[in-house]
Amino acid sequence: MGRRIAEVSTPARLAGPDEGLGRDELGLAARNHGLPLEALRHDLTPPGLHYVLTHYDIPYVPDETAWRLMVGGRVHRSLSLSPARLRGYPAVTARVTLECAGNGRALLTPRPVSQPWLVEAAGTADWTGVPLRVLLDEAGVRSDAVDVVFTGADHGVERGKEQDYRRSLPLGVATGDDPEVLVAYAMNGMPLPPQHGSPLRLVVPGWYGMAHVKWLREITVADTPFTGFQQSVAYRIRQEPGDEGEPVTRIAPRALMVPPGFPDFMSRTRFVAPGTVTLEGRAWSGRAPVTGVEVSTDDGATWQPAGLEPEHGHRWAWRRWSHTWTAVPGEHVLCARARDAAGNVQPVEQAWNRGGFANNAVQRVPVLCTGSP
């Protein structure tokens, strides 16, 4: 039977030259979904349009009253917290843009075979909950602690290894206040939907989605660095399978554009009429505040600065940008790129890595401008 497990739960691999997407990638694409890019018009992503990525099944929790979040490990007092009890703490709400670490993966050559995102694995919500540091303070972290490990109720097999979904944060990040990590129980003022972690999830503003552990049931303070599958095998930037690699952490800058005009059903090519077209979109970075967005209407040959709206007090949420374009008949490729205060700029060329993580190469939007399509 071990042989069969190894046959159905295989090592990570790269697609061959010109290899189309397989049934396995389609199985993931049919159940997970991105943000339809026209929904970038909304400050807050409407329900059901925020991207979703679940490694295993969405746990079924028809009644949350029995749910307990255990806080233990290297603490002075273990805690057992119900969702109702967490709602009794002073509530904090943060507007946060989340992005999947694998966003952009399916655009890479060769293509890492996994959830095949193009550029749409993002979304913004108001998350309400209790700061993690409040709970850790209450439990009393021991002086030998180094990592905080978060366990979700989602359970499955990945590359031959059976596991609960589990990730860690360094103690300094877990107890920090910039960003302030939340144990969240509400999304946009409503209880969490099942696919977003009902009844409890972690929210780590500025970090890629893998850190925001959903269906959170255990917080364990550890005195050794956590080396579980999702920390030391998955979610590493590697060139070769044997590399130790760099961990995936904070979100690289990205600007996305609302594709202008209207689409062809199958190719999603856009059609616009000649004249003034307002290009708009959103930009974010988890590494430092976004300081500028530039737009190209000639496939990256030249760039013009776009208008960028203020943060409006939401450091961890995307910011709206816009740019006026005078469309003339012909074919165009529109691009936008963001830069942040730490000097990070989106690359026009992709920086390949084996897992297909953090590919923030600029979005390319083919547009056909014609008087009467």
Add this chain to the structure above:
Amino acid sequence: MGRRIAEVSTPARLAGPDEGLGRDELGLAARNHGLPLEALRHDLTPPGLHYVLTHYDIPYVPDETAWRLMVGGRVHRSLSLSPARLRGYPAVTARVTLECAGNGRALLTPRPVSQPWLVEAAGTADWTGVPLRVLLDEAGVRSDAVDVVFTGADHGVERGKEQDYRRSLPLGVATGDDPEVLVAYAMNGMPLPPQHGSPLRLVVPGWYGMAHVKWLREITVADTPFTGFQQSVAYRIRQEPGDEGEPVTRIAPRALMVPPGFPDFMSRTRFVAPGTVTLEGRAWSGRAPVTGVEVSTDDGATWQPAGLEPEHGHRWAWRRWSHTWTAVPGEHVLCARARDAAGNVQPVEQAWNRGGFANNAVQRVPVLCTGSP
């Protein structure tokens, strides 16, 4: 420019032998999404988990007060109805299972190149609105009317043809009361989300999704049969491109199973422990009430009847079924099939058609039973 339009908006085609999914199919799969099958446990599909298929962009309607639904054509009195005015009519709520006509398409060989669904393009919601026949009565349908045409605000190009999304129903269906067609403004007691047709959509219980026109802005009574693109070009059961074909109408019977145990991330193969496993799922048919569900645990070689819950007054919603299975170590392929009162039964072998419509061949769920995966 016409040449370029024809190049980006191409005729329907079939994938070649062993041709993997292309960028175009992935573009659709990344923005549309199915029901994660574990969500079949819910009577009512939770927000965001109901399948979504939009041909073009989701229209942006930040303020519905300016929205008007026009009722005209072969009527005595044209109507112009705001969403607020529609909420003033006596409200009707119906629990309806919707399924995309293209569900099962990506399992066909050869594969029609379009939205690549496996089996998950379904969902169930409580829809609230005004019966269409109430509005048509108020407008006064003229005696020469034959079809009622519905126009959505979604606009795009498909196979070279620019269009608003538009579908019709025969007058008898539009004014009938079994099923009762609704102009709906609410889903599960909340205003429609953008992707489900906000602010107004049609709900045609028992019919595949293409009939449930979203972002409904025009109802036109016609004295000739409607021959628009989505009626006479798309959504026809054809073997050859030149065939006139049969229109896609009511939903063929289907049973779906909650995949038991837990999954492998990439292959979605299921793992279960030996012993008693409750298999459960949902079954529906738009053609006649479901009369039975059978389960096979040997890839369709033998079948046992499953327990089927009553309709609970919801003729147009799926019904829960369950079956107890004693899993023994080894590999198994689980199947379920529904039959309805009209004698329709799900086929084990697929009935191929060129558009990939109404493929209700039985779902196959590979399971590996092992003591310690």
